[in-house]
Amino acid sequence: MPVTQELYNTPLKVDGGDYKAANVDAIIIGAGIAGLTAAHGIHRAHLSVLVFEASDSVGGAIRTLRSNGYLVECGPNTLLDTHPEVATLIEEVSLSDARIFASDKAKKRFVVRNGVPVPLPTSAGAFLRTPLFSTRAKLRLTAEPFIRKRRTNGEESIASFTTRRLGKEFLDYAIDPFVSGVYAGRPERLSVQHAFPKLGEIEERYGSLIIGQVLGARERKRRADTAKTSGRMFSFENGLDQLPLGIADALGQRIRTRCRVRSIHYLNPNWQVEYEDASGRIRAANANxxxxxxxxxxxxxxxxxxxxAPEIETVDYPPLNVVALGFRTEDIGHALDGFGLLVPACEDRFVLGALFSSTLFDGRAPVGHALITAFVGGARSPDNASLDDANLLSATVQDLTSLFQLKTGPVWHxxxxxxxAIPQYNLGYGSVKAALNNIEERHPGLFFAGNYLSGISVAESIRSGVTASEHVESFIRKSQPVVI
Ligand SMILES: Cc1cc2nc3c(=O)[nH]c(=O)nc-3n(C[C@H](O)[C@H](O)[C@H](O)COP(=O)(O)OP(=O)(O)OC[C@H]3O[C@@H](n4cnc5c(N)ncnc54)[C@H](O)[C@@H]3O)c2cc1C
Incomplete structure (x- = not known):
């Protein structure tokens, strides 16, 4: 096996610098996509901004590796154009033309049933024919429009919601693998109201998921002429980290990598941020x-x-490993003709799922090779994530061998x-959000941004960064004396 040559995104070379004397308009803690987006917005509003990032590179969970002809996403693989803020940001950093869209083949997704990858049906006819659900489960679905709305208030788990409306088999072979694919989470723990608020809203609005799906699709169709690219899945030619690197480029020396923030204090009327710089020295910076x-x-x-608040301290972040595997195409029996494969918990396998990365986007593997990205651990099986590299690799390959009819092992990994990895919006997440709101209200000039607020996706994290930058701008403008 060739030794992995790691070429992560180039760290920004900046020295720590002491900013105690200067007072900037805003300090951002963390150069993940949310923090970078916030800094970008504040900078564009002609306010002064400094970003402190603990690690030696920007992007946080977005991390692209280029090695031996493979392009691997160590974190997120795709971005969804679901919110206008995403396209605007990409345009502002001049990356619109660098976008690449997912292959049409990626519309097909597989779910494992009885050890075999089965395509998820995408039409009514395919649904009737699919072996993914039993006849009983299909008949159970027809009852859904007649099931009454939940009467009690409060949060409900995704497992309870799905079983109540669609039946247990649908939970096992559709929702559970999907939840695992998005959150690396467990449907028994995740809250519908916070993890998938749209589902709860559809039930509330239409009284039925199926009716809501049909009417919602009609409404979306009516809106389609104004949002043609809405919901398209994409990345960039050189991988997803082109986006954080592009934002960081424009911010230049305003970003300080290898500066870990240790504490923040409100020293009325300013904020003092204490951080440890690259050389281990403790420094301080002031901001409004x-x-x-x-x-x-x-x-x-x-x-x-x-x-x-104890609610905030106990938010669950289960471990997740990403195992990227390069194969010679001829060594894979499966056509890899889709987005990837999801594994339901009841199938009791080692991996949570796998992406067909080189099918999804061009340029992800050398000619004659394919890249498969498997996910291991999550809230379902956190112990699997703690295996050492050799055991993790062999268990992953063993599990995928029967699913993809592998003739031999990977040539690269x-x-x-x-x-x-990912914050779990588990039952009770409402009190986490309430505690965060309460902290913001009690501390003028402090704003939260990130994947723990209103969605874990990159798109939602971007949105939270935009909102934070707007809040900073209006806070600073309000506190400035009006010049007549
Ligand atoms: C394996 C994996 C796969 C995923 N797949 C997808 C996907 O396909 N599509 C999708 O939309 N989403 C996906 N996600 C989710 C998405 O990538 C993240 O939710 C999102 O990128 C988080 O952005 P963020 O800015 O909120 O946080 P982060 O990216 O976590 O950034 C936080 C930053 O703060 C820094 N920091 C921490 N402490 C300090 C400190 N004391 N001082 C200074 N800096 C500090 C960290 O180093 C980090 O850079 C995936 C996530 C993971 C882990």
């Missing part, structure tokens, strides 16, 4: 406002403000470990 975009894995920072 602060955007906290470093995730809820690091709540000691929030605790430095006031006593942290790379493992990325995310010890705290």
């Amino acid at each position: 406002s602060v955007v906290y975009a470093s995730g809820l894995q690091h709540t000691s920072l929030i605790a430095s403000l006031s006593s942290t 790379h493992i990325s470990r995310w010890p705290k």
Whole structure:
């Protein structure tokens, strides 16, 4: 097996610098996509901004590796053009032309049933014929429009919601693998109201998911002429990290990598941010406002403000490993003709699922080779994520061998470990959001941004960064004296 040559995105070379004397309009903690987007918006509003990032590169969870002719996404693989803020940001950093869209083949997705990958049906006819669901489960679906809305208030788990409306088999072979693919989470724990709020809203509005689906599609069709690219899946020619690198390029020296923020204090009327620079020295910087975009894995920072709400400290971030595997095409029996494959928990396998990365986008594997990206761990099987590299690799390959009729092992691999990967919007997440709102209200000039607010996707994280930048701008403008 060739030794992996790692070529992560180039770290920005900047020195720590002491900003105690200067007072900037905003300090951003964390150069993930949410923090970068916030900094970008603040900079465009002609306000002064500084970004402190603990690691040596920007992008946070967005991390692209180029090695041995493969282009691997160690974190997210795709971005969805679901919100106008995404296209606007990409345009503003002049990356619109660098976008590449997912292959048409990616419309097909597989779900494992009885150890075999079965295509997820995409039409009514295919649904009637698919072996993915039993006749009983298909008949059960026809009852859905007649099931009454839930009467009780409060959060409901995705498992309870789905079983109530669509039946247990639909939970097992459609929703459970989907939830695992998006959140690496468990439907028994995730809250419908926070993890998939649209589902709860459809039930509330139409009284039925099936009726809501039909009427919602009609409404979307009517709107289609104004949002033609809405919902398209894309990446960039050189991988997803082109986006954070593009934003960082425009911000230049305003970003300080290898600067870990240790505490934040409100020293009326300013904020003081204490950080450790690359050489280990403790320094301080002052600002009129602060955007906290470093995730809820690091709540000691929030605790430095006031006593942290226990809800915030206990947000679950299960571990997730990304195992990228390069094969000679001739060694794979499966056509890899789709987006990827999802594994339901009841199938009791090692991997959570796998993406057909080289089918999804061009240029992801050398000619004659294919790239498969498997996911291991998550809330379903966190112990699998703690295996050492050799055991993780062999268990992953063994599991995929029967699914893809592999004739031999991979010719190349790379493992990325995310010890705290994705925040779980579990039951009770409403109190996490309420606690965050409460902290924001009690601290003028402090704003939150990131994937723990209103969605874990890259698109939602971008949106949260845009909102934070708008809040900073209006806060700063309000606190400035009006010049007549
Ligand atoms: C394996 C994986 C696959 C995924 N797949 C997809 C996908 O296909 N599509 C999709 O839309 N989403 C996907 N996601 C989710 C999405 O990538 C993330 O939710 C999103 O990128 C998070 O952005 P963020 O800016 O909120 O946080 P992060 O990216 O976590 O950024 C936070 C930043 O803060 C920094 N930081 C932390 N503490 C400090 C400190 N004390 N001082 C300074 N800096 C600090 C961190 O180093 C980090 O750079 C995936 C996530 C993972 C992990």
